[in-house]
Amino acid sequence: MVNNSAFLGTFKVFHSVLHNFSKAFYKNPFVLARVGARSARMSSSPIKNATIGKVFVQHYNPVSGQQEWEMQDEDYDYSKEVASSAYADMLHDDERNQLYYDAIRKAVATLRARGDSVRVLDIGTGTGLLSMMALQCGADHITACESFEPMACCAEKVLVANGFAEKVQVIHKRSTELVLGEDLPERANLLVAELFDTELIGEGAISTYEHARLHLLTEDALLVPSGALVYAQVVSSDLLASTNVPYYNRPPHSSHLNLPSWLAECPGSISVHDLQLSQLDPSHFTAVSEPLCMFKFDWSGRDIPLSTTDTVHVSFLSRLDKSLECHAVFMWWHLIMDQDQDIVLSCAPTWAERDSSLAWRDHWMQAVYHLPRPFIPLTAHSSSKPLILTAARDDYSMWFSLSHGTTDVRPPAPHCSCGQHLVNPRTRLAQLSDIHRLNFLSRVLDAALALPRTMAWLVLGDASNVLLIGRLASHANVQHVYVHETIRQNRRLLLDFLELNALKEHVTLLPEDLSKISVAAVKHKIGVVFAEPHFNSSLLPWHNVRLSSLLSECSHLLPPSYASVQPHSSKSSPSDQRPQELSSSETNGRNVSEDVPSNLTNPTDFESNSFVSRSVDLNFPTSKSLESHCAGNTVPSLPISTSAMLLPACVSIHVMAVSFDDLWKIRAPCRQRCGFDLTAFDEMVDLARTGTGEVVEPQPLWEYPCYSLHEPVMITKLYLREPICGVQRHFKGNVELDVDALRASDAARPDRIKRQARDKSADAQPELYFNGVAVWADWHFADQTISTGPLAHDHLTGRKVAWNATCHQGVHLLRHPRSLLSPATSGISKIFHYCLDLKDGNFSFKFQLEEERCNASSE
The missing domain is CATH 2.70.160.11 (Hnrnp arginine n-methyltransferase1)
Structure with missing residues (x-):
C-alpha cells in the first residue's frame, strides 16, 4: 500500500526520503536503481517527441559507467513502478487476507450491535480488496483513498468488475489531504488500512494514524488492525557482524597492517537490515535472550498515545554455554487485528515460534539491528548480572543498545561516521569480511607474487580491500601499486590506512578519469591488473564487467604485448614463442593469446596458460x-x-x-x-x-x-x-x-x-x-x-x-x-x-x- 503519512515540516520529509532510500540501497539495489533513475529524470527532464508519443529518458548503464538515452513510452514512470511492484506478494498472502477479513467482519458486527451505521475509511486502498471485504461484511458507506494514480485507477476497475463501483468512493489523494465534508461526508467509525513495512513504522504509520484520529475518525472508531507488538531478541553472530563491521575478518598475511581507529568507532547506519530470518541457519547465531516485547502500539491512540518518540528498557538474564559477544538484535512484530486481541498476525521467523507452517511474506520480513561497538562480552555460565536492552524510536525508525546494570538513558540514533555504511551496500561489507573469499583472493595473490620478477600492480574497482592493497604495497616483489577508487569515502579510508602503515610512498591513487592520465604519470611498468571485481553501481553480478570498460580507458598505461614488440620467428623454439595477437576478424572478436600455452616467464603466460x-x-x-x-x-x-596479466x-x-x-x-x-x-x-x-x-x-x-x-x-x-x-x-x-x-x-x-x-x-x-x-x-x-x-x-x-x-x-x-x-x-x-x-x-x-x-x- 502507498504511504499516506502526514509530513509535518521539511525535516520530516527529508528524514523519510533518506530513511527509505537507505533501506532500499541496503536490501535491494534494484529498488535503488529505480529511485536513482527517477532522481536523474527530475534533474534532467525527459525529451518528448510529440509526433510518436515517446520520451527519451536518461538512464545509467552500470557496465559502461555512463549516462545513456533510450526511448520509452510517455507513461514510462508508472509502467516501471507497476511492473516491478510487490503488490502481488501481499495479495498472495492468504493468511493476511483472511485475518483482515475476519477482523473486519468482527468490527462491522460490533458497530451493528451498537446500533451504528458503518462508515468505513480505507487508507491506501491499493486494489480495493479491504473495501470489498467491508462491503461484503455489511458496511453502509466506504471511502477509499489512494495517492498512487495507477493503483487508484486500478481499484476503480476492480470495483467495477466486482459490482461495487456505486458503493465505494475512491479518492485519488493521500489520507492527509482528505477534507471532511468534501471528500468524506462525515467522520468514519471504522478505519481499515495496511500502512506497514518490515520496520512497522517505516512508511509513516504513526503520523498517518494520528492525523486520521484527529481529523477523519469518530472518538469511538474501531480500527483494523487495532495495534501492534514489537519483539526483539539479542543474538551473537559473527556472520551478521561481518555485514556491518568493515573488515570484521582479515585476510591471511595482513596481521602486520593496522586499520584507522575511527573505523572501529563508527556506530553503523540507522538503516534497517531486513532479512528472511527463517532462512538463517541456527548454527550462524546464538540467542543471548528470549524474545522480549519492547514496543506496544494502539493505532487508535486511546489507550497508548501515538507519540513521535519513545524509549523502552527491558532487563533480562542470560545463561550461556560459551563465552561470546553480543552483536545484534533480531526484530519482528505482531499485528493485533481486533479490539479484543483475539486475531493476531505474526511476522515471527519460523524457528521463534517453532511453527514451520507460518505464512511466508516478503513485504513484511524480520529485521536485524546491529549493536554499536564495543560489543558487550559475556562469559559462559555467568548470569548474575542483568543486561538491559534499550529500544528507542522516532516517527519512522527504531534502534537498540545493550548495557549492563540499570539505565534510563535514551541512546542516540546511530549515524555512520566512517562513510563505509553510506556508500557501500551490506553485501560489499560482507565480502570484505568473508573468510572464504579472502582466502581465495589471497591464493590468487600468492600465485602472482611467486612469479620470478618484480612488477607494479594496478588495482581497479570500488571499495577494494585495503588490507589486500597493503599486502601488495609491502611485498618485496611489488614495485608499486596504482589504485583506481572513485568514491570519496573509500579514498579517505585508503589514504588514512596508507599513512597509518607508512605505505604512502608505495601506492598512488589515480584520478577518476583513467583515459586522461598521461603515460608519464605512471612511472612503473604495470605487470598485473587486479580487481575482485566490485563496483557499487553494479546491480547484477555481470554488471561488474565494467572492468572491461576501465581496462579500455587505461590501456594506454599498460605495456604492449610481447607480440607487438617482438616479431615472431619461425625458427624459435616452442618454449621461446610468445602468444600472438590476431585481428578480430581472425578470432571472431576473441583474444586467442589467452588460449595458447607458453612458458611462465612473463605475466601474460601465467594468465593464459592457467586458462588452458x-x-x-x-x-x-x-x-x-x-x-x-x-x-x-x-x-x-x-x-x-x-x-600485463589480467586478474x-x-x-x-x-x-x-x-x-x-x-x-x-x-x-x-x-x-x-x-x-x-x-x-x-x-x-x-x-x-x-x-x-x-x-x-x-x-x-x-x-x-x-x-x-x-x-x-x-x-x-x-x-x-x-x-x-x-x-x-x-x-x-x-x-x-x-x-x-x-x-x-x-x-x-x-x-x-x-x-x-x-x-x-x-x-x-x-x-x-x-x-x-x-x-x-x-x-x-x-x-x-x-x-x-x-x-x-x-x-x-x-x-x-x-x-x-x-x-x-x-x-x-x-x-x-x-x-x-x-x-x-x-x-x-x-x-x-x-x-x-x-x-x-x-x-x-x-x-x-x-x-x-x-x-x-x-x-x-
Whole structure:
C-alpha cells in the first residue's frame, strides 16, 4: 500500500526520503536503481517527441559507467513502478487476507450491535480488496483513498468488475489531504488500512494514524488492525557482524597492517537490515535472550498515545554455554487485528515460534539491528548480572543498545561516521569480511607474487580491500601499486590506512578519469591488473564487467604485448614463442593469446596458460542438444593488447531453471482472492510489462529456497581483454529437463508439492512448477574461480540450492509458472531454452520452456 503519512515540516520529509532510500540501497539495489533513475529524470527532464508519443529518458548503464538515452513510452514512470511492484506478494498472502477479513467482519458486527451505521475509511486502498471485504461484511458507506494514480485507477476497475463501483468512493489523494465534508461526508467509525513495512513504522504509520484520529475518525472508531507488538531478541553472530563491521575478518598475511581507529568507532547506519530470518541457519547465531516485547502500539491512540518518540528498557538474564559477544538484535512484530486481541498476525521467523507452517511474506520480513561497538562480552555460565536492552524510536525508525546494570538513558540514533555504511551496500561489507573469499583472493595473490620478477600492480574497482592493497604495497616483489577508487569515502579510508602503515610512498591513487592520465604519470611498468571485481553501481553480478570498460580507458598505461614488440620467428623454439595477437576478424572478436600455452616467464603466460587448464575445470553440463553459439557478432575495435596479466581474465555467465518455494508469488497473477476478482490488477501489470522484455532482477537467493531443475549451464564466457561496450553478440542454448529424475527428487517431496499446488484438496494431483530462472557470473583468476552463484555446481538436479550469501543473483520470475508433473503433459519432452543478447554493455535475456508437441512459451 502507498504511504499516506502526514509530513509535518521539511525535516520530516527529508528524514523519510533518506530513511527509505537507505533501506532500499541496503536490501535491494534494484529498488535503488529505480529511485536513482527517477532522481536523474527530475534533474534532467525527459525529451518528448510529440509526433510518436515517446520520451527519451536518461538512464545509467552500470557496465559502461555512463549516462545513456533510450526511448520509452510517455507513461514510462508508472509502467516501471507497476511492473516491478510487490503488490502481488501481499495479495498472495492468504493468511493476511483472511485475518483482515475476519477482523473486519468482527468490527462491522460490533458497530451493528451498537446500533451504528458503518462508515468505513480505507487508507491506501491499493486494489480495493479491504473495501470489498467491508462491503461484503455489511458496511453502509466506504471511502477509499489512494495517492498512487495507477493503483487508484486500478481499484476503480476492480470495483467495477466486482459490482461495487456505486458503493465505494475512491479518492485519488493521500489520507492527509482528505477534507471532511468534501471528500468524506462525515467522520468514519471504522478505519481499515495496511500502512506497514518490515520496520512497522517505516512508511509513516504513526503520523498517518494520528492525523486520521484527529481529523477523519469518530472518538469511538474501531480500527483494523487495532495495534501492534514489537519483539526483539539479542543474538551473537559473527556472520551478521561481518555485514556491518568493515573488515570484521582479515585476510591471511595482513596481521602486520593496522586499520584507522575511527573505523572501529563508527556506530553503523540507522538503516534497517531486513532479512528472511527463517532462512538463517541456527548454527550462524546464538540467542543471548528470549524474545522480549519492547514496543506496544494502539493505532487508535486511546489507550497508548501515538507519540513521535519513545524509549523502552527491558532487563533480562542470560545463561550461556560459551563465552561470546553480543552483536545484534533480531526484530519482528505482531499485528493485533481486533479490539479484543483475539486475531493476531505474526511476522515471527519460523524457528521463534517453532511453527514451520507460518505464512511466508516478503513485504513484511524480520529485521536485524546491529549493536554499536564495543560489543558487550559475556562469559559462559555467568548470569548474575542483568543486561538491559534499550529500544528507542522516532516517527519512522527504531534502534537498540545493550548495557549492563540499570539505565534510563535514551541512546542516540546511530549515524555512520566512517562513510563505509553510506556508500557501500551490506553485501560489499560482507565480502570484505568473508573468510572464504579472502582466502581465495589471497591464493590468487600468492600465485602472482611467486612469479620470478618484480612488477607494479594496478588495482581497479570500488571499495577494494585495503588490507589486500597493503599486502601488495609491502611485498618485496611489488614495485608499486596504482589504485583506481572513485568514491570519496573509500579514498579517505585508503589514504588514512596508507599513512597509518607508512605505505604512502608505495601506492598512488589515480584520478577518476583513467583515459586522461598521461603515460608519464605512471612511472612503473604495470605487470598485473587486479580487481575482485566490485563496483557499487553494479546491480547484477555481470554488471561488474565494467572492468572491461576501465581496462579500455587505461590501456594506454599498460605495456604492449610481447607480440607487438617482438616479431615472431619461425625458427624459435616452442618454449621461446610468445602468444600472438590476431585481428578480430581472425578470432571472431576473441583474444586467442589467452588460449595458447607458453612458458611462465612473463605475466601474460601465467594468465593464459592457467586458462588452458581451467577450461577443463569449466566443464559445465550441457544439454543433450546444446546449440550454444555466437552469431551476428560485431566488434568495433581490437582487443586490448598488453603483456600485463589480467586478474580476472574472463567471466562466465551461467543459467539454471529453478522451482522456488515462494519467491514466484511476487510476480504471479492474483486472479481471485477471498472470492474477489482481481484480474484488473493482473491486466494492469501485464500491460506495464509489455515491451519491457524478460526482467532479470537482483535477489539474495539464500533467503529464498529453490530447487534446481537441471545442472547449471554456462551461456558464454567473456574475455575482459575484449571490448564489451559497443559490441553486439547473441548466445543461445537449451537443456532438456529430466522429468523422471525430478519426480523422484527432493523437489517433488510430498510436503513441498502440497505447498506449491494451487489445488490443496486431499485428492489433488502432485505438481512441480518451473517458476523461475537464476542467472549468475563466475570470475576466473588464472586457475581459480570465484562464483556469485551456487556454493556447489555439481549434482544439483532436483536438490535445494545453497547460494553465495555475500552477493545478489539475477532472477527471472515467470509470470505464469509451468507445471512439470501434470498428467496432461506426461511423456512430453520439456526443453528449457535460454538466450542472451549483448548489446552496448546491456545484457538482455530470454527464456522459454518448450514442450515437444505444443511448443508453449513460458510467458
